[in-house]
Amino acid sequence: MCGGTIMMNWRSRLAEPRSLFLAPAGLFLVALFLVPLAILLYYTFLQRGAYGGVLPAFTLENWQRLVDPLYAGILYRTSLVALVSTLICLLLGFPLALFIARAERHRNLYLHLVMLPFWTSFLVRTYAWMFLLRDTGLVNTVLQATGIIKEPLPLLYNYGAVVLGLVYGYLPFMVLPLYATLERIDKSLLDAAADLGAKPLQTLWRVTLPLSAPGIAAGCVLVFIACLGAYLTPDLLGGGKTILAGTLIQNQFTNARDWPFGAALSLSMMALVVGMLYAGIGRRKERLL
Amino acid sequence: MKTRLLPLYAAAVYLFLHLPMLVLAVFSLNSSRFTVWEGISLKWYRAALADQQLMEATSNSLAIAFAATLISTTVGTLCAYGLWRRHSGWISGSLVLSLVTPEIVMGIALLALFQWVFRNLGAHLGMHTVILAHVSFCIAYVVVVVLARLRTFDRSLEEAALDLGASEWQAFLRVTLPSLYPAVGAAALLAFTLSFDDYVITSLVSGVDSETLPMVLYAMARRGGNPEVNAISTLIVFGLGVLILASERLQTR
Numbered sequence: 001m002c003g004g005t006i007m008m009n010w011r012s013r014l015a016e017p018r019s020l021f022l023a024p025a026g027l028f029l030v031a032l033f034l035v036p037l038a039i040l041l042y043y044t045f046l047q048r049g050a051y052g053g054v055l056p057a058f059t060l061e062n063w064q065r066l067v068d069p070l071y072a073g074i075l076y077r078t079s080l081v082a083l084v085s086t087l088i089c090l091l092l093g094f095p096l097a098l099f100i101a102r103a104e105r106h107r108n109l110y111l112h113l114v115m116l117p118f119w120t121s122f123l124v125r126t127y128a129w130m131f132l133l134r135d136t137g138l139v140n141t142v143l144q145a146t147g148i149i150k151e152p153l154p155l156l157y158n159y160g161a162v163v164l165g166l167v168y169g170y171l172p173f174m175v176l177p178l179y180a181t182l183e184r185i186d187k188s189l190l191d192a193a194a195d196l197g198a199k200p201l202q203t204l205w206r207v208t209l210p211l212s213a214p215g216i217a218a219g220c221v222l223v224f225i226a227c228l229g230a231y232l233t234p235d236l237l238g239g240g241k242t243i244l245a246g247t248l249i250q251n252q253f254t255n256a257r258d259w260p261f262g263a264a265l266s267l268s269m270m271a272l273v274v275g276m277l278y279a280g281i282g283r284r285k286e287r288l289l
Numbered sequence: 290m291k292t293r294l295l296p297l298y299a300a301a302v303y304l305f306l307h308l309p310m311l312v313l314a315v316f317s318l319n320s321s322r323f324t325v326w327e328g329i330s331l332k333w334y335r336a337a338l339a340d341q342q343l344m345e346a347t348s349n350s351l352a353i354a355f356a357a358t359l360i361s362t363t364v365g366t367l368c369a370y371g372l373w374r375r376h377s378g379w380i381s382g383s384l385v386l387s388l389v390t391p392e393i394v395m396g397i398a399l400l401a402l403f404q405w406v407f408r409n410l411g412a413h414l415g416m417h418t419v420i421l422a423h424v425s426f427c428i429a430y431v432v433v434v435v436l437a438r439l440r441t442f443d444r445s446l447e448e449a450a451l452d453l454g455a456s457e458w459q460a461f462l463r464v465t466l467p468s469l470y471p472a473v474g475a476a477a478l479l480a481f482t483l484s485f486d487d488y489v490i491t492s493l494v495s496g497v498d499s500e501t502l503p504m505v506l507y508a509m510a511r512r513g514g515n516p517e518v519n520a521i522s523t524l525i526v527f528g529l530g531v532l533i534l535a536s537e538r539l540q541t542r
Contacts, residue, residue: 021371021461022380024364025428029383032425036398039405053404092302099299110299112537117306119479120529121486123503124522127510128309131316134513138312141324171306229391231489236510246393253397253493263401266394277389 037270043263054259062264071248071265078245081159081234082227085166086174089223090216092167093174097215098208100175101182111179118172126165126236133161133237157239165233170226174219181215182208221280225273245269310526317519333520343505343521350502353416354484357423361484362477364424365431366469370461372432373439384429395426396493403494414496422494423487427480434479434540438472439465475539478532486529 044062046054065071100110117125132138133155140152155161185208193203231246238244243251249269252262320330337343372381387395399422403414442465450460466473488503495504502525509518 019371021367021374022377025368025371025384025432026377026380028364028425028428029380029387032399032402032421033383033387033395036395036402039401040398043401092305095295095298096302099295102295108541112534113303114306115537116530116533117310119482119533120526121503121522123486123488123506123510124526125310127506127514127518127522128313130510130514131313131519132309136324138316138324145325168305168309171302225389225391229393231391231393236507246391249393249397250493253400259401262397266397270390270394273389273391274386 037267040263040266043260044267046260048258048260051257059260062260065261066264066268074243074248075245078228081162081166081244082224085163085170085227086220086223088163088167089171089174090220093171093178093219094212094216097175097178097182100179101185111176114172114175118169122169122232125168126233129161129165129168129237130156156237157241159238159242161237162234162242162244165237166227166230169230169233170223173222173226177218177222178212178215181212181218185211218281221276225276229269229273313519314523314526317516317523319516322516333516334524337517337520337524340517342500343502343517346500346502346505349416349499350485353419353423353499353501354481356420357427357484358477358481360420361424361427361431361480362473365428365476365480366435366466366473368428369432369435369439370465370469372436373442384432387426388429388433392426392487392489396422396490399425399490400493414494414499416496416499418494418496419491419499419501422490423484426487426490427483430479430483431476434476435469435472437540438469442468471539471542475536478536478539482529482532482536486525 043054045058045060047057047059049055096114100107103110130137134140135152135156137155139155140149143149144152189207189211190203193207198206229246230244231250234242234244235247245265249262249265252258252265256262316324317333318329318331319326320332321327368380371377403418407413447460447465450464451457455463486503488507491501492504492507495501502521506518506521509515
């Protein structure tokens with residue numbers, strides 16, 4: 001009888017159009033997002049198959065291997081690269097956001113100029129840096145032509161190039177939340193500081209900066225997690241010598257053919273991303289949806 | 290003093306954001322194969338457009354992007370409206386999660402799913418799996434764009450329609466949806482761009498017959514690139530740039 005009422009409930013809920021509006025998206029989310037993640041979770045407890053895939057034998061080994069110095073080292077290096085990129089983004093992004101927030105006119109244009117490269121072809125824009133930095137690239141060609149250097153500088157395929165690419169790619173993640181908080185700062189507070197004798201830099205340091213702390217936190221978290229999960233940039237600009245977490249995960253599913261370990265790496269990265277997002281931004285992200 | 294430094298600093302950052310692509314665009318017109326300026330020529334564009342592999346990949350990419358856009362815009366718009374009518378914790382939670390999931394993780398999860406399903410059904414990876422994967426990451430963006438618009442929509446208009454005897458479907462289709470068209474258009478353009486551009490997820494769930502333009506470009510870039518890649522890259526960035534500008538215009542209208 002109990003089952004009957006539940007069925008009735010479901011029927012009456014499905015008959016409501018508002019459930020039908022959500023149904024297709026719910027179906028897609030379950031089938032193409034939640035179930036795949038559940039399969040990954042299931043795989044983490046299985047053993048690797050000889051030619052990829054999995055063998056149905058329970059083990060905890062894949063989770064234990066995460067603390068293996070070899071892999072922990074890669075995760076540590078990835079975090080370090082992400083941290084440095086985040087700090088550079090903050091140094092570049094804060095003055096830019098301040099400039100846009102203080103602009104009297106053309107604010108939308110300035111924002112567009114930040115967002116436009118963000119939405120248009122990450123791959124192509126990463127390639128543009130390869131074109132500039134490779135041995136026969138523009139920078140080396142110009143430097144050699146002017147006689148400043150004889151041999152091409154190794155600008156590409158190192159951690160410096162990776163950080164450069166990450167900063168270039170994810171700067172908008174820093175600028176947007178910063179702009180959002182800076183724009184909302186009450187101008188009268190800045191006037192008050194000036195009236196009380198604060199110099200512009202003092203006002204910036206002691207009024208504007210503390211008030212924009214939420215934006216700084218949000219921007220830093222967004223850039224950091226984007227860098228942590230980045231695959232394309234380290235792969236193209238870092239080459240084979242700079243293995244970061246994204247490449248490590250991809251490797252498990254291609255060359256190494258160790259799906260269970262790759263799944264464990266994927267899910268721990270995801271847990272890290274979600275945890276940081278929750279700590280840094282909390283529930284305010286919900287406003288988006 | 291600071292007021293003069295700030296615009297300079299901003300200009301430098303804008304230069305950093307845009308110069309690499311502008312330089313690539315200029316050199317795509319260079320008639321020399323090397324990074325030495327010889328003169329303006331369109332020969333690399335002609336070569337790129339005559340390249341069989343590139344054109345096949347482009348047509349695959351376009352077909353995939355059209356299909357993924359159509360499905361994700363429809364599903365996402367309905368979902369945004371449903372969420373606006375009644376909040377659903379697990380749906381908006383999953384959408385946020387799908388937005389922040391690293392692409393490589395999403396791609397691998399989808400690959401695991403497809404392999405698992407196909408082991409039992411005997412099907413293969415191909416255009417259909419790429420389209421499904423693209424739909425799954427585009428939906429959340431569509432919902433964000435359309436929901437932002439709905440938040441500014443006056444609920445009483447729809448209530449008036451219901452009071453006057455419209456069914457819920459009629460109220461949605463004839464009152465609410467028409468005022469959402471700009472946002473739906475913006476969302477569709479965004480979804481198209483995201484789908485057309487994607488490399489990481491696509492490369493994981495793609496089969497032999499569904500090589501996309503980003504996959505070909507990636508392979509060429511890995512080999513160091515060539516003038517043809519410069520030309521096709523310029524076309525992509527300017528083409529998608531126009532779509533994104535159109536999308537942002539529609540969103541602020």
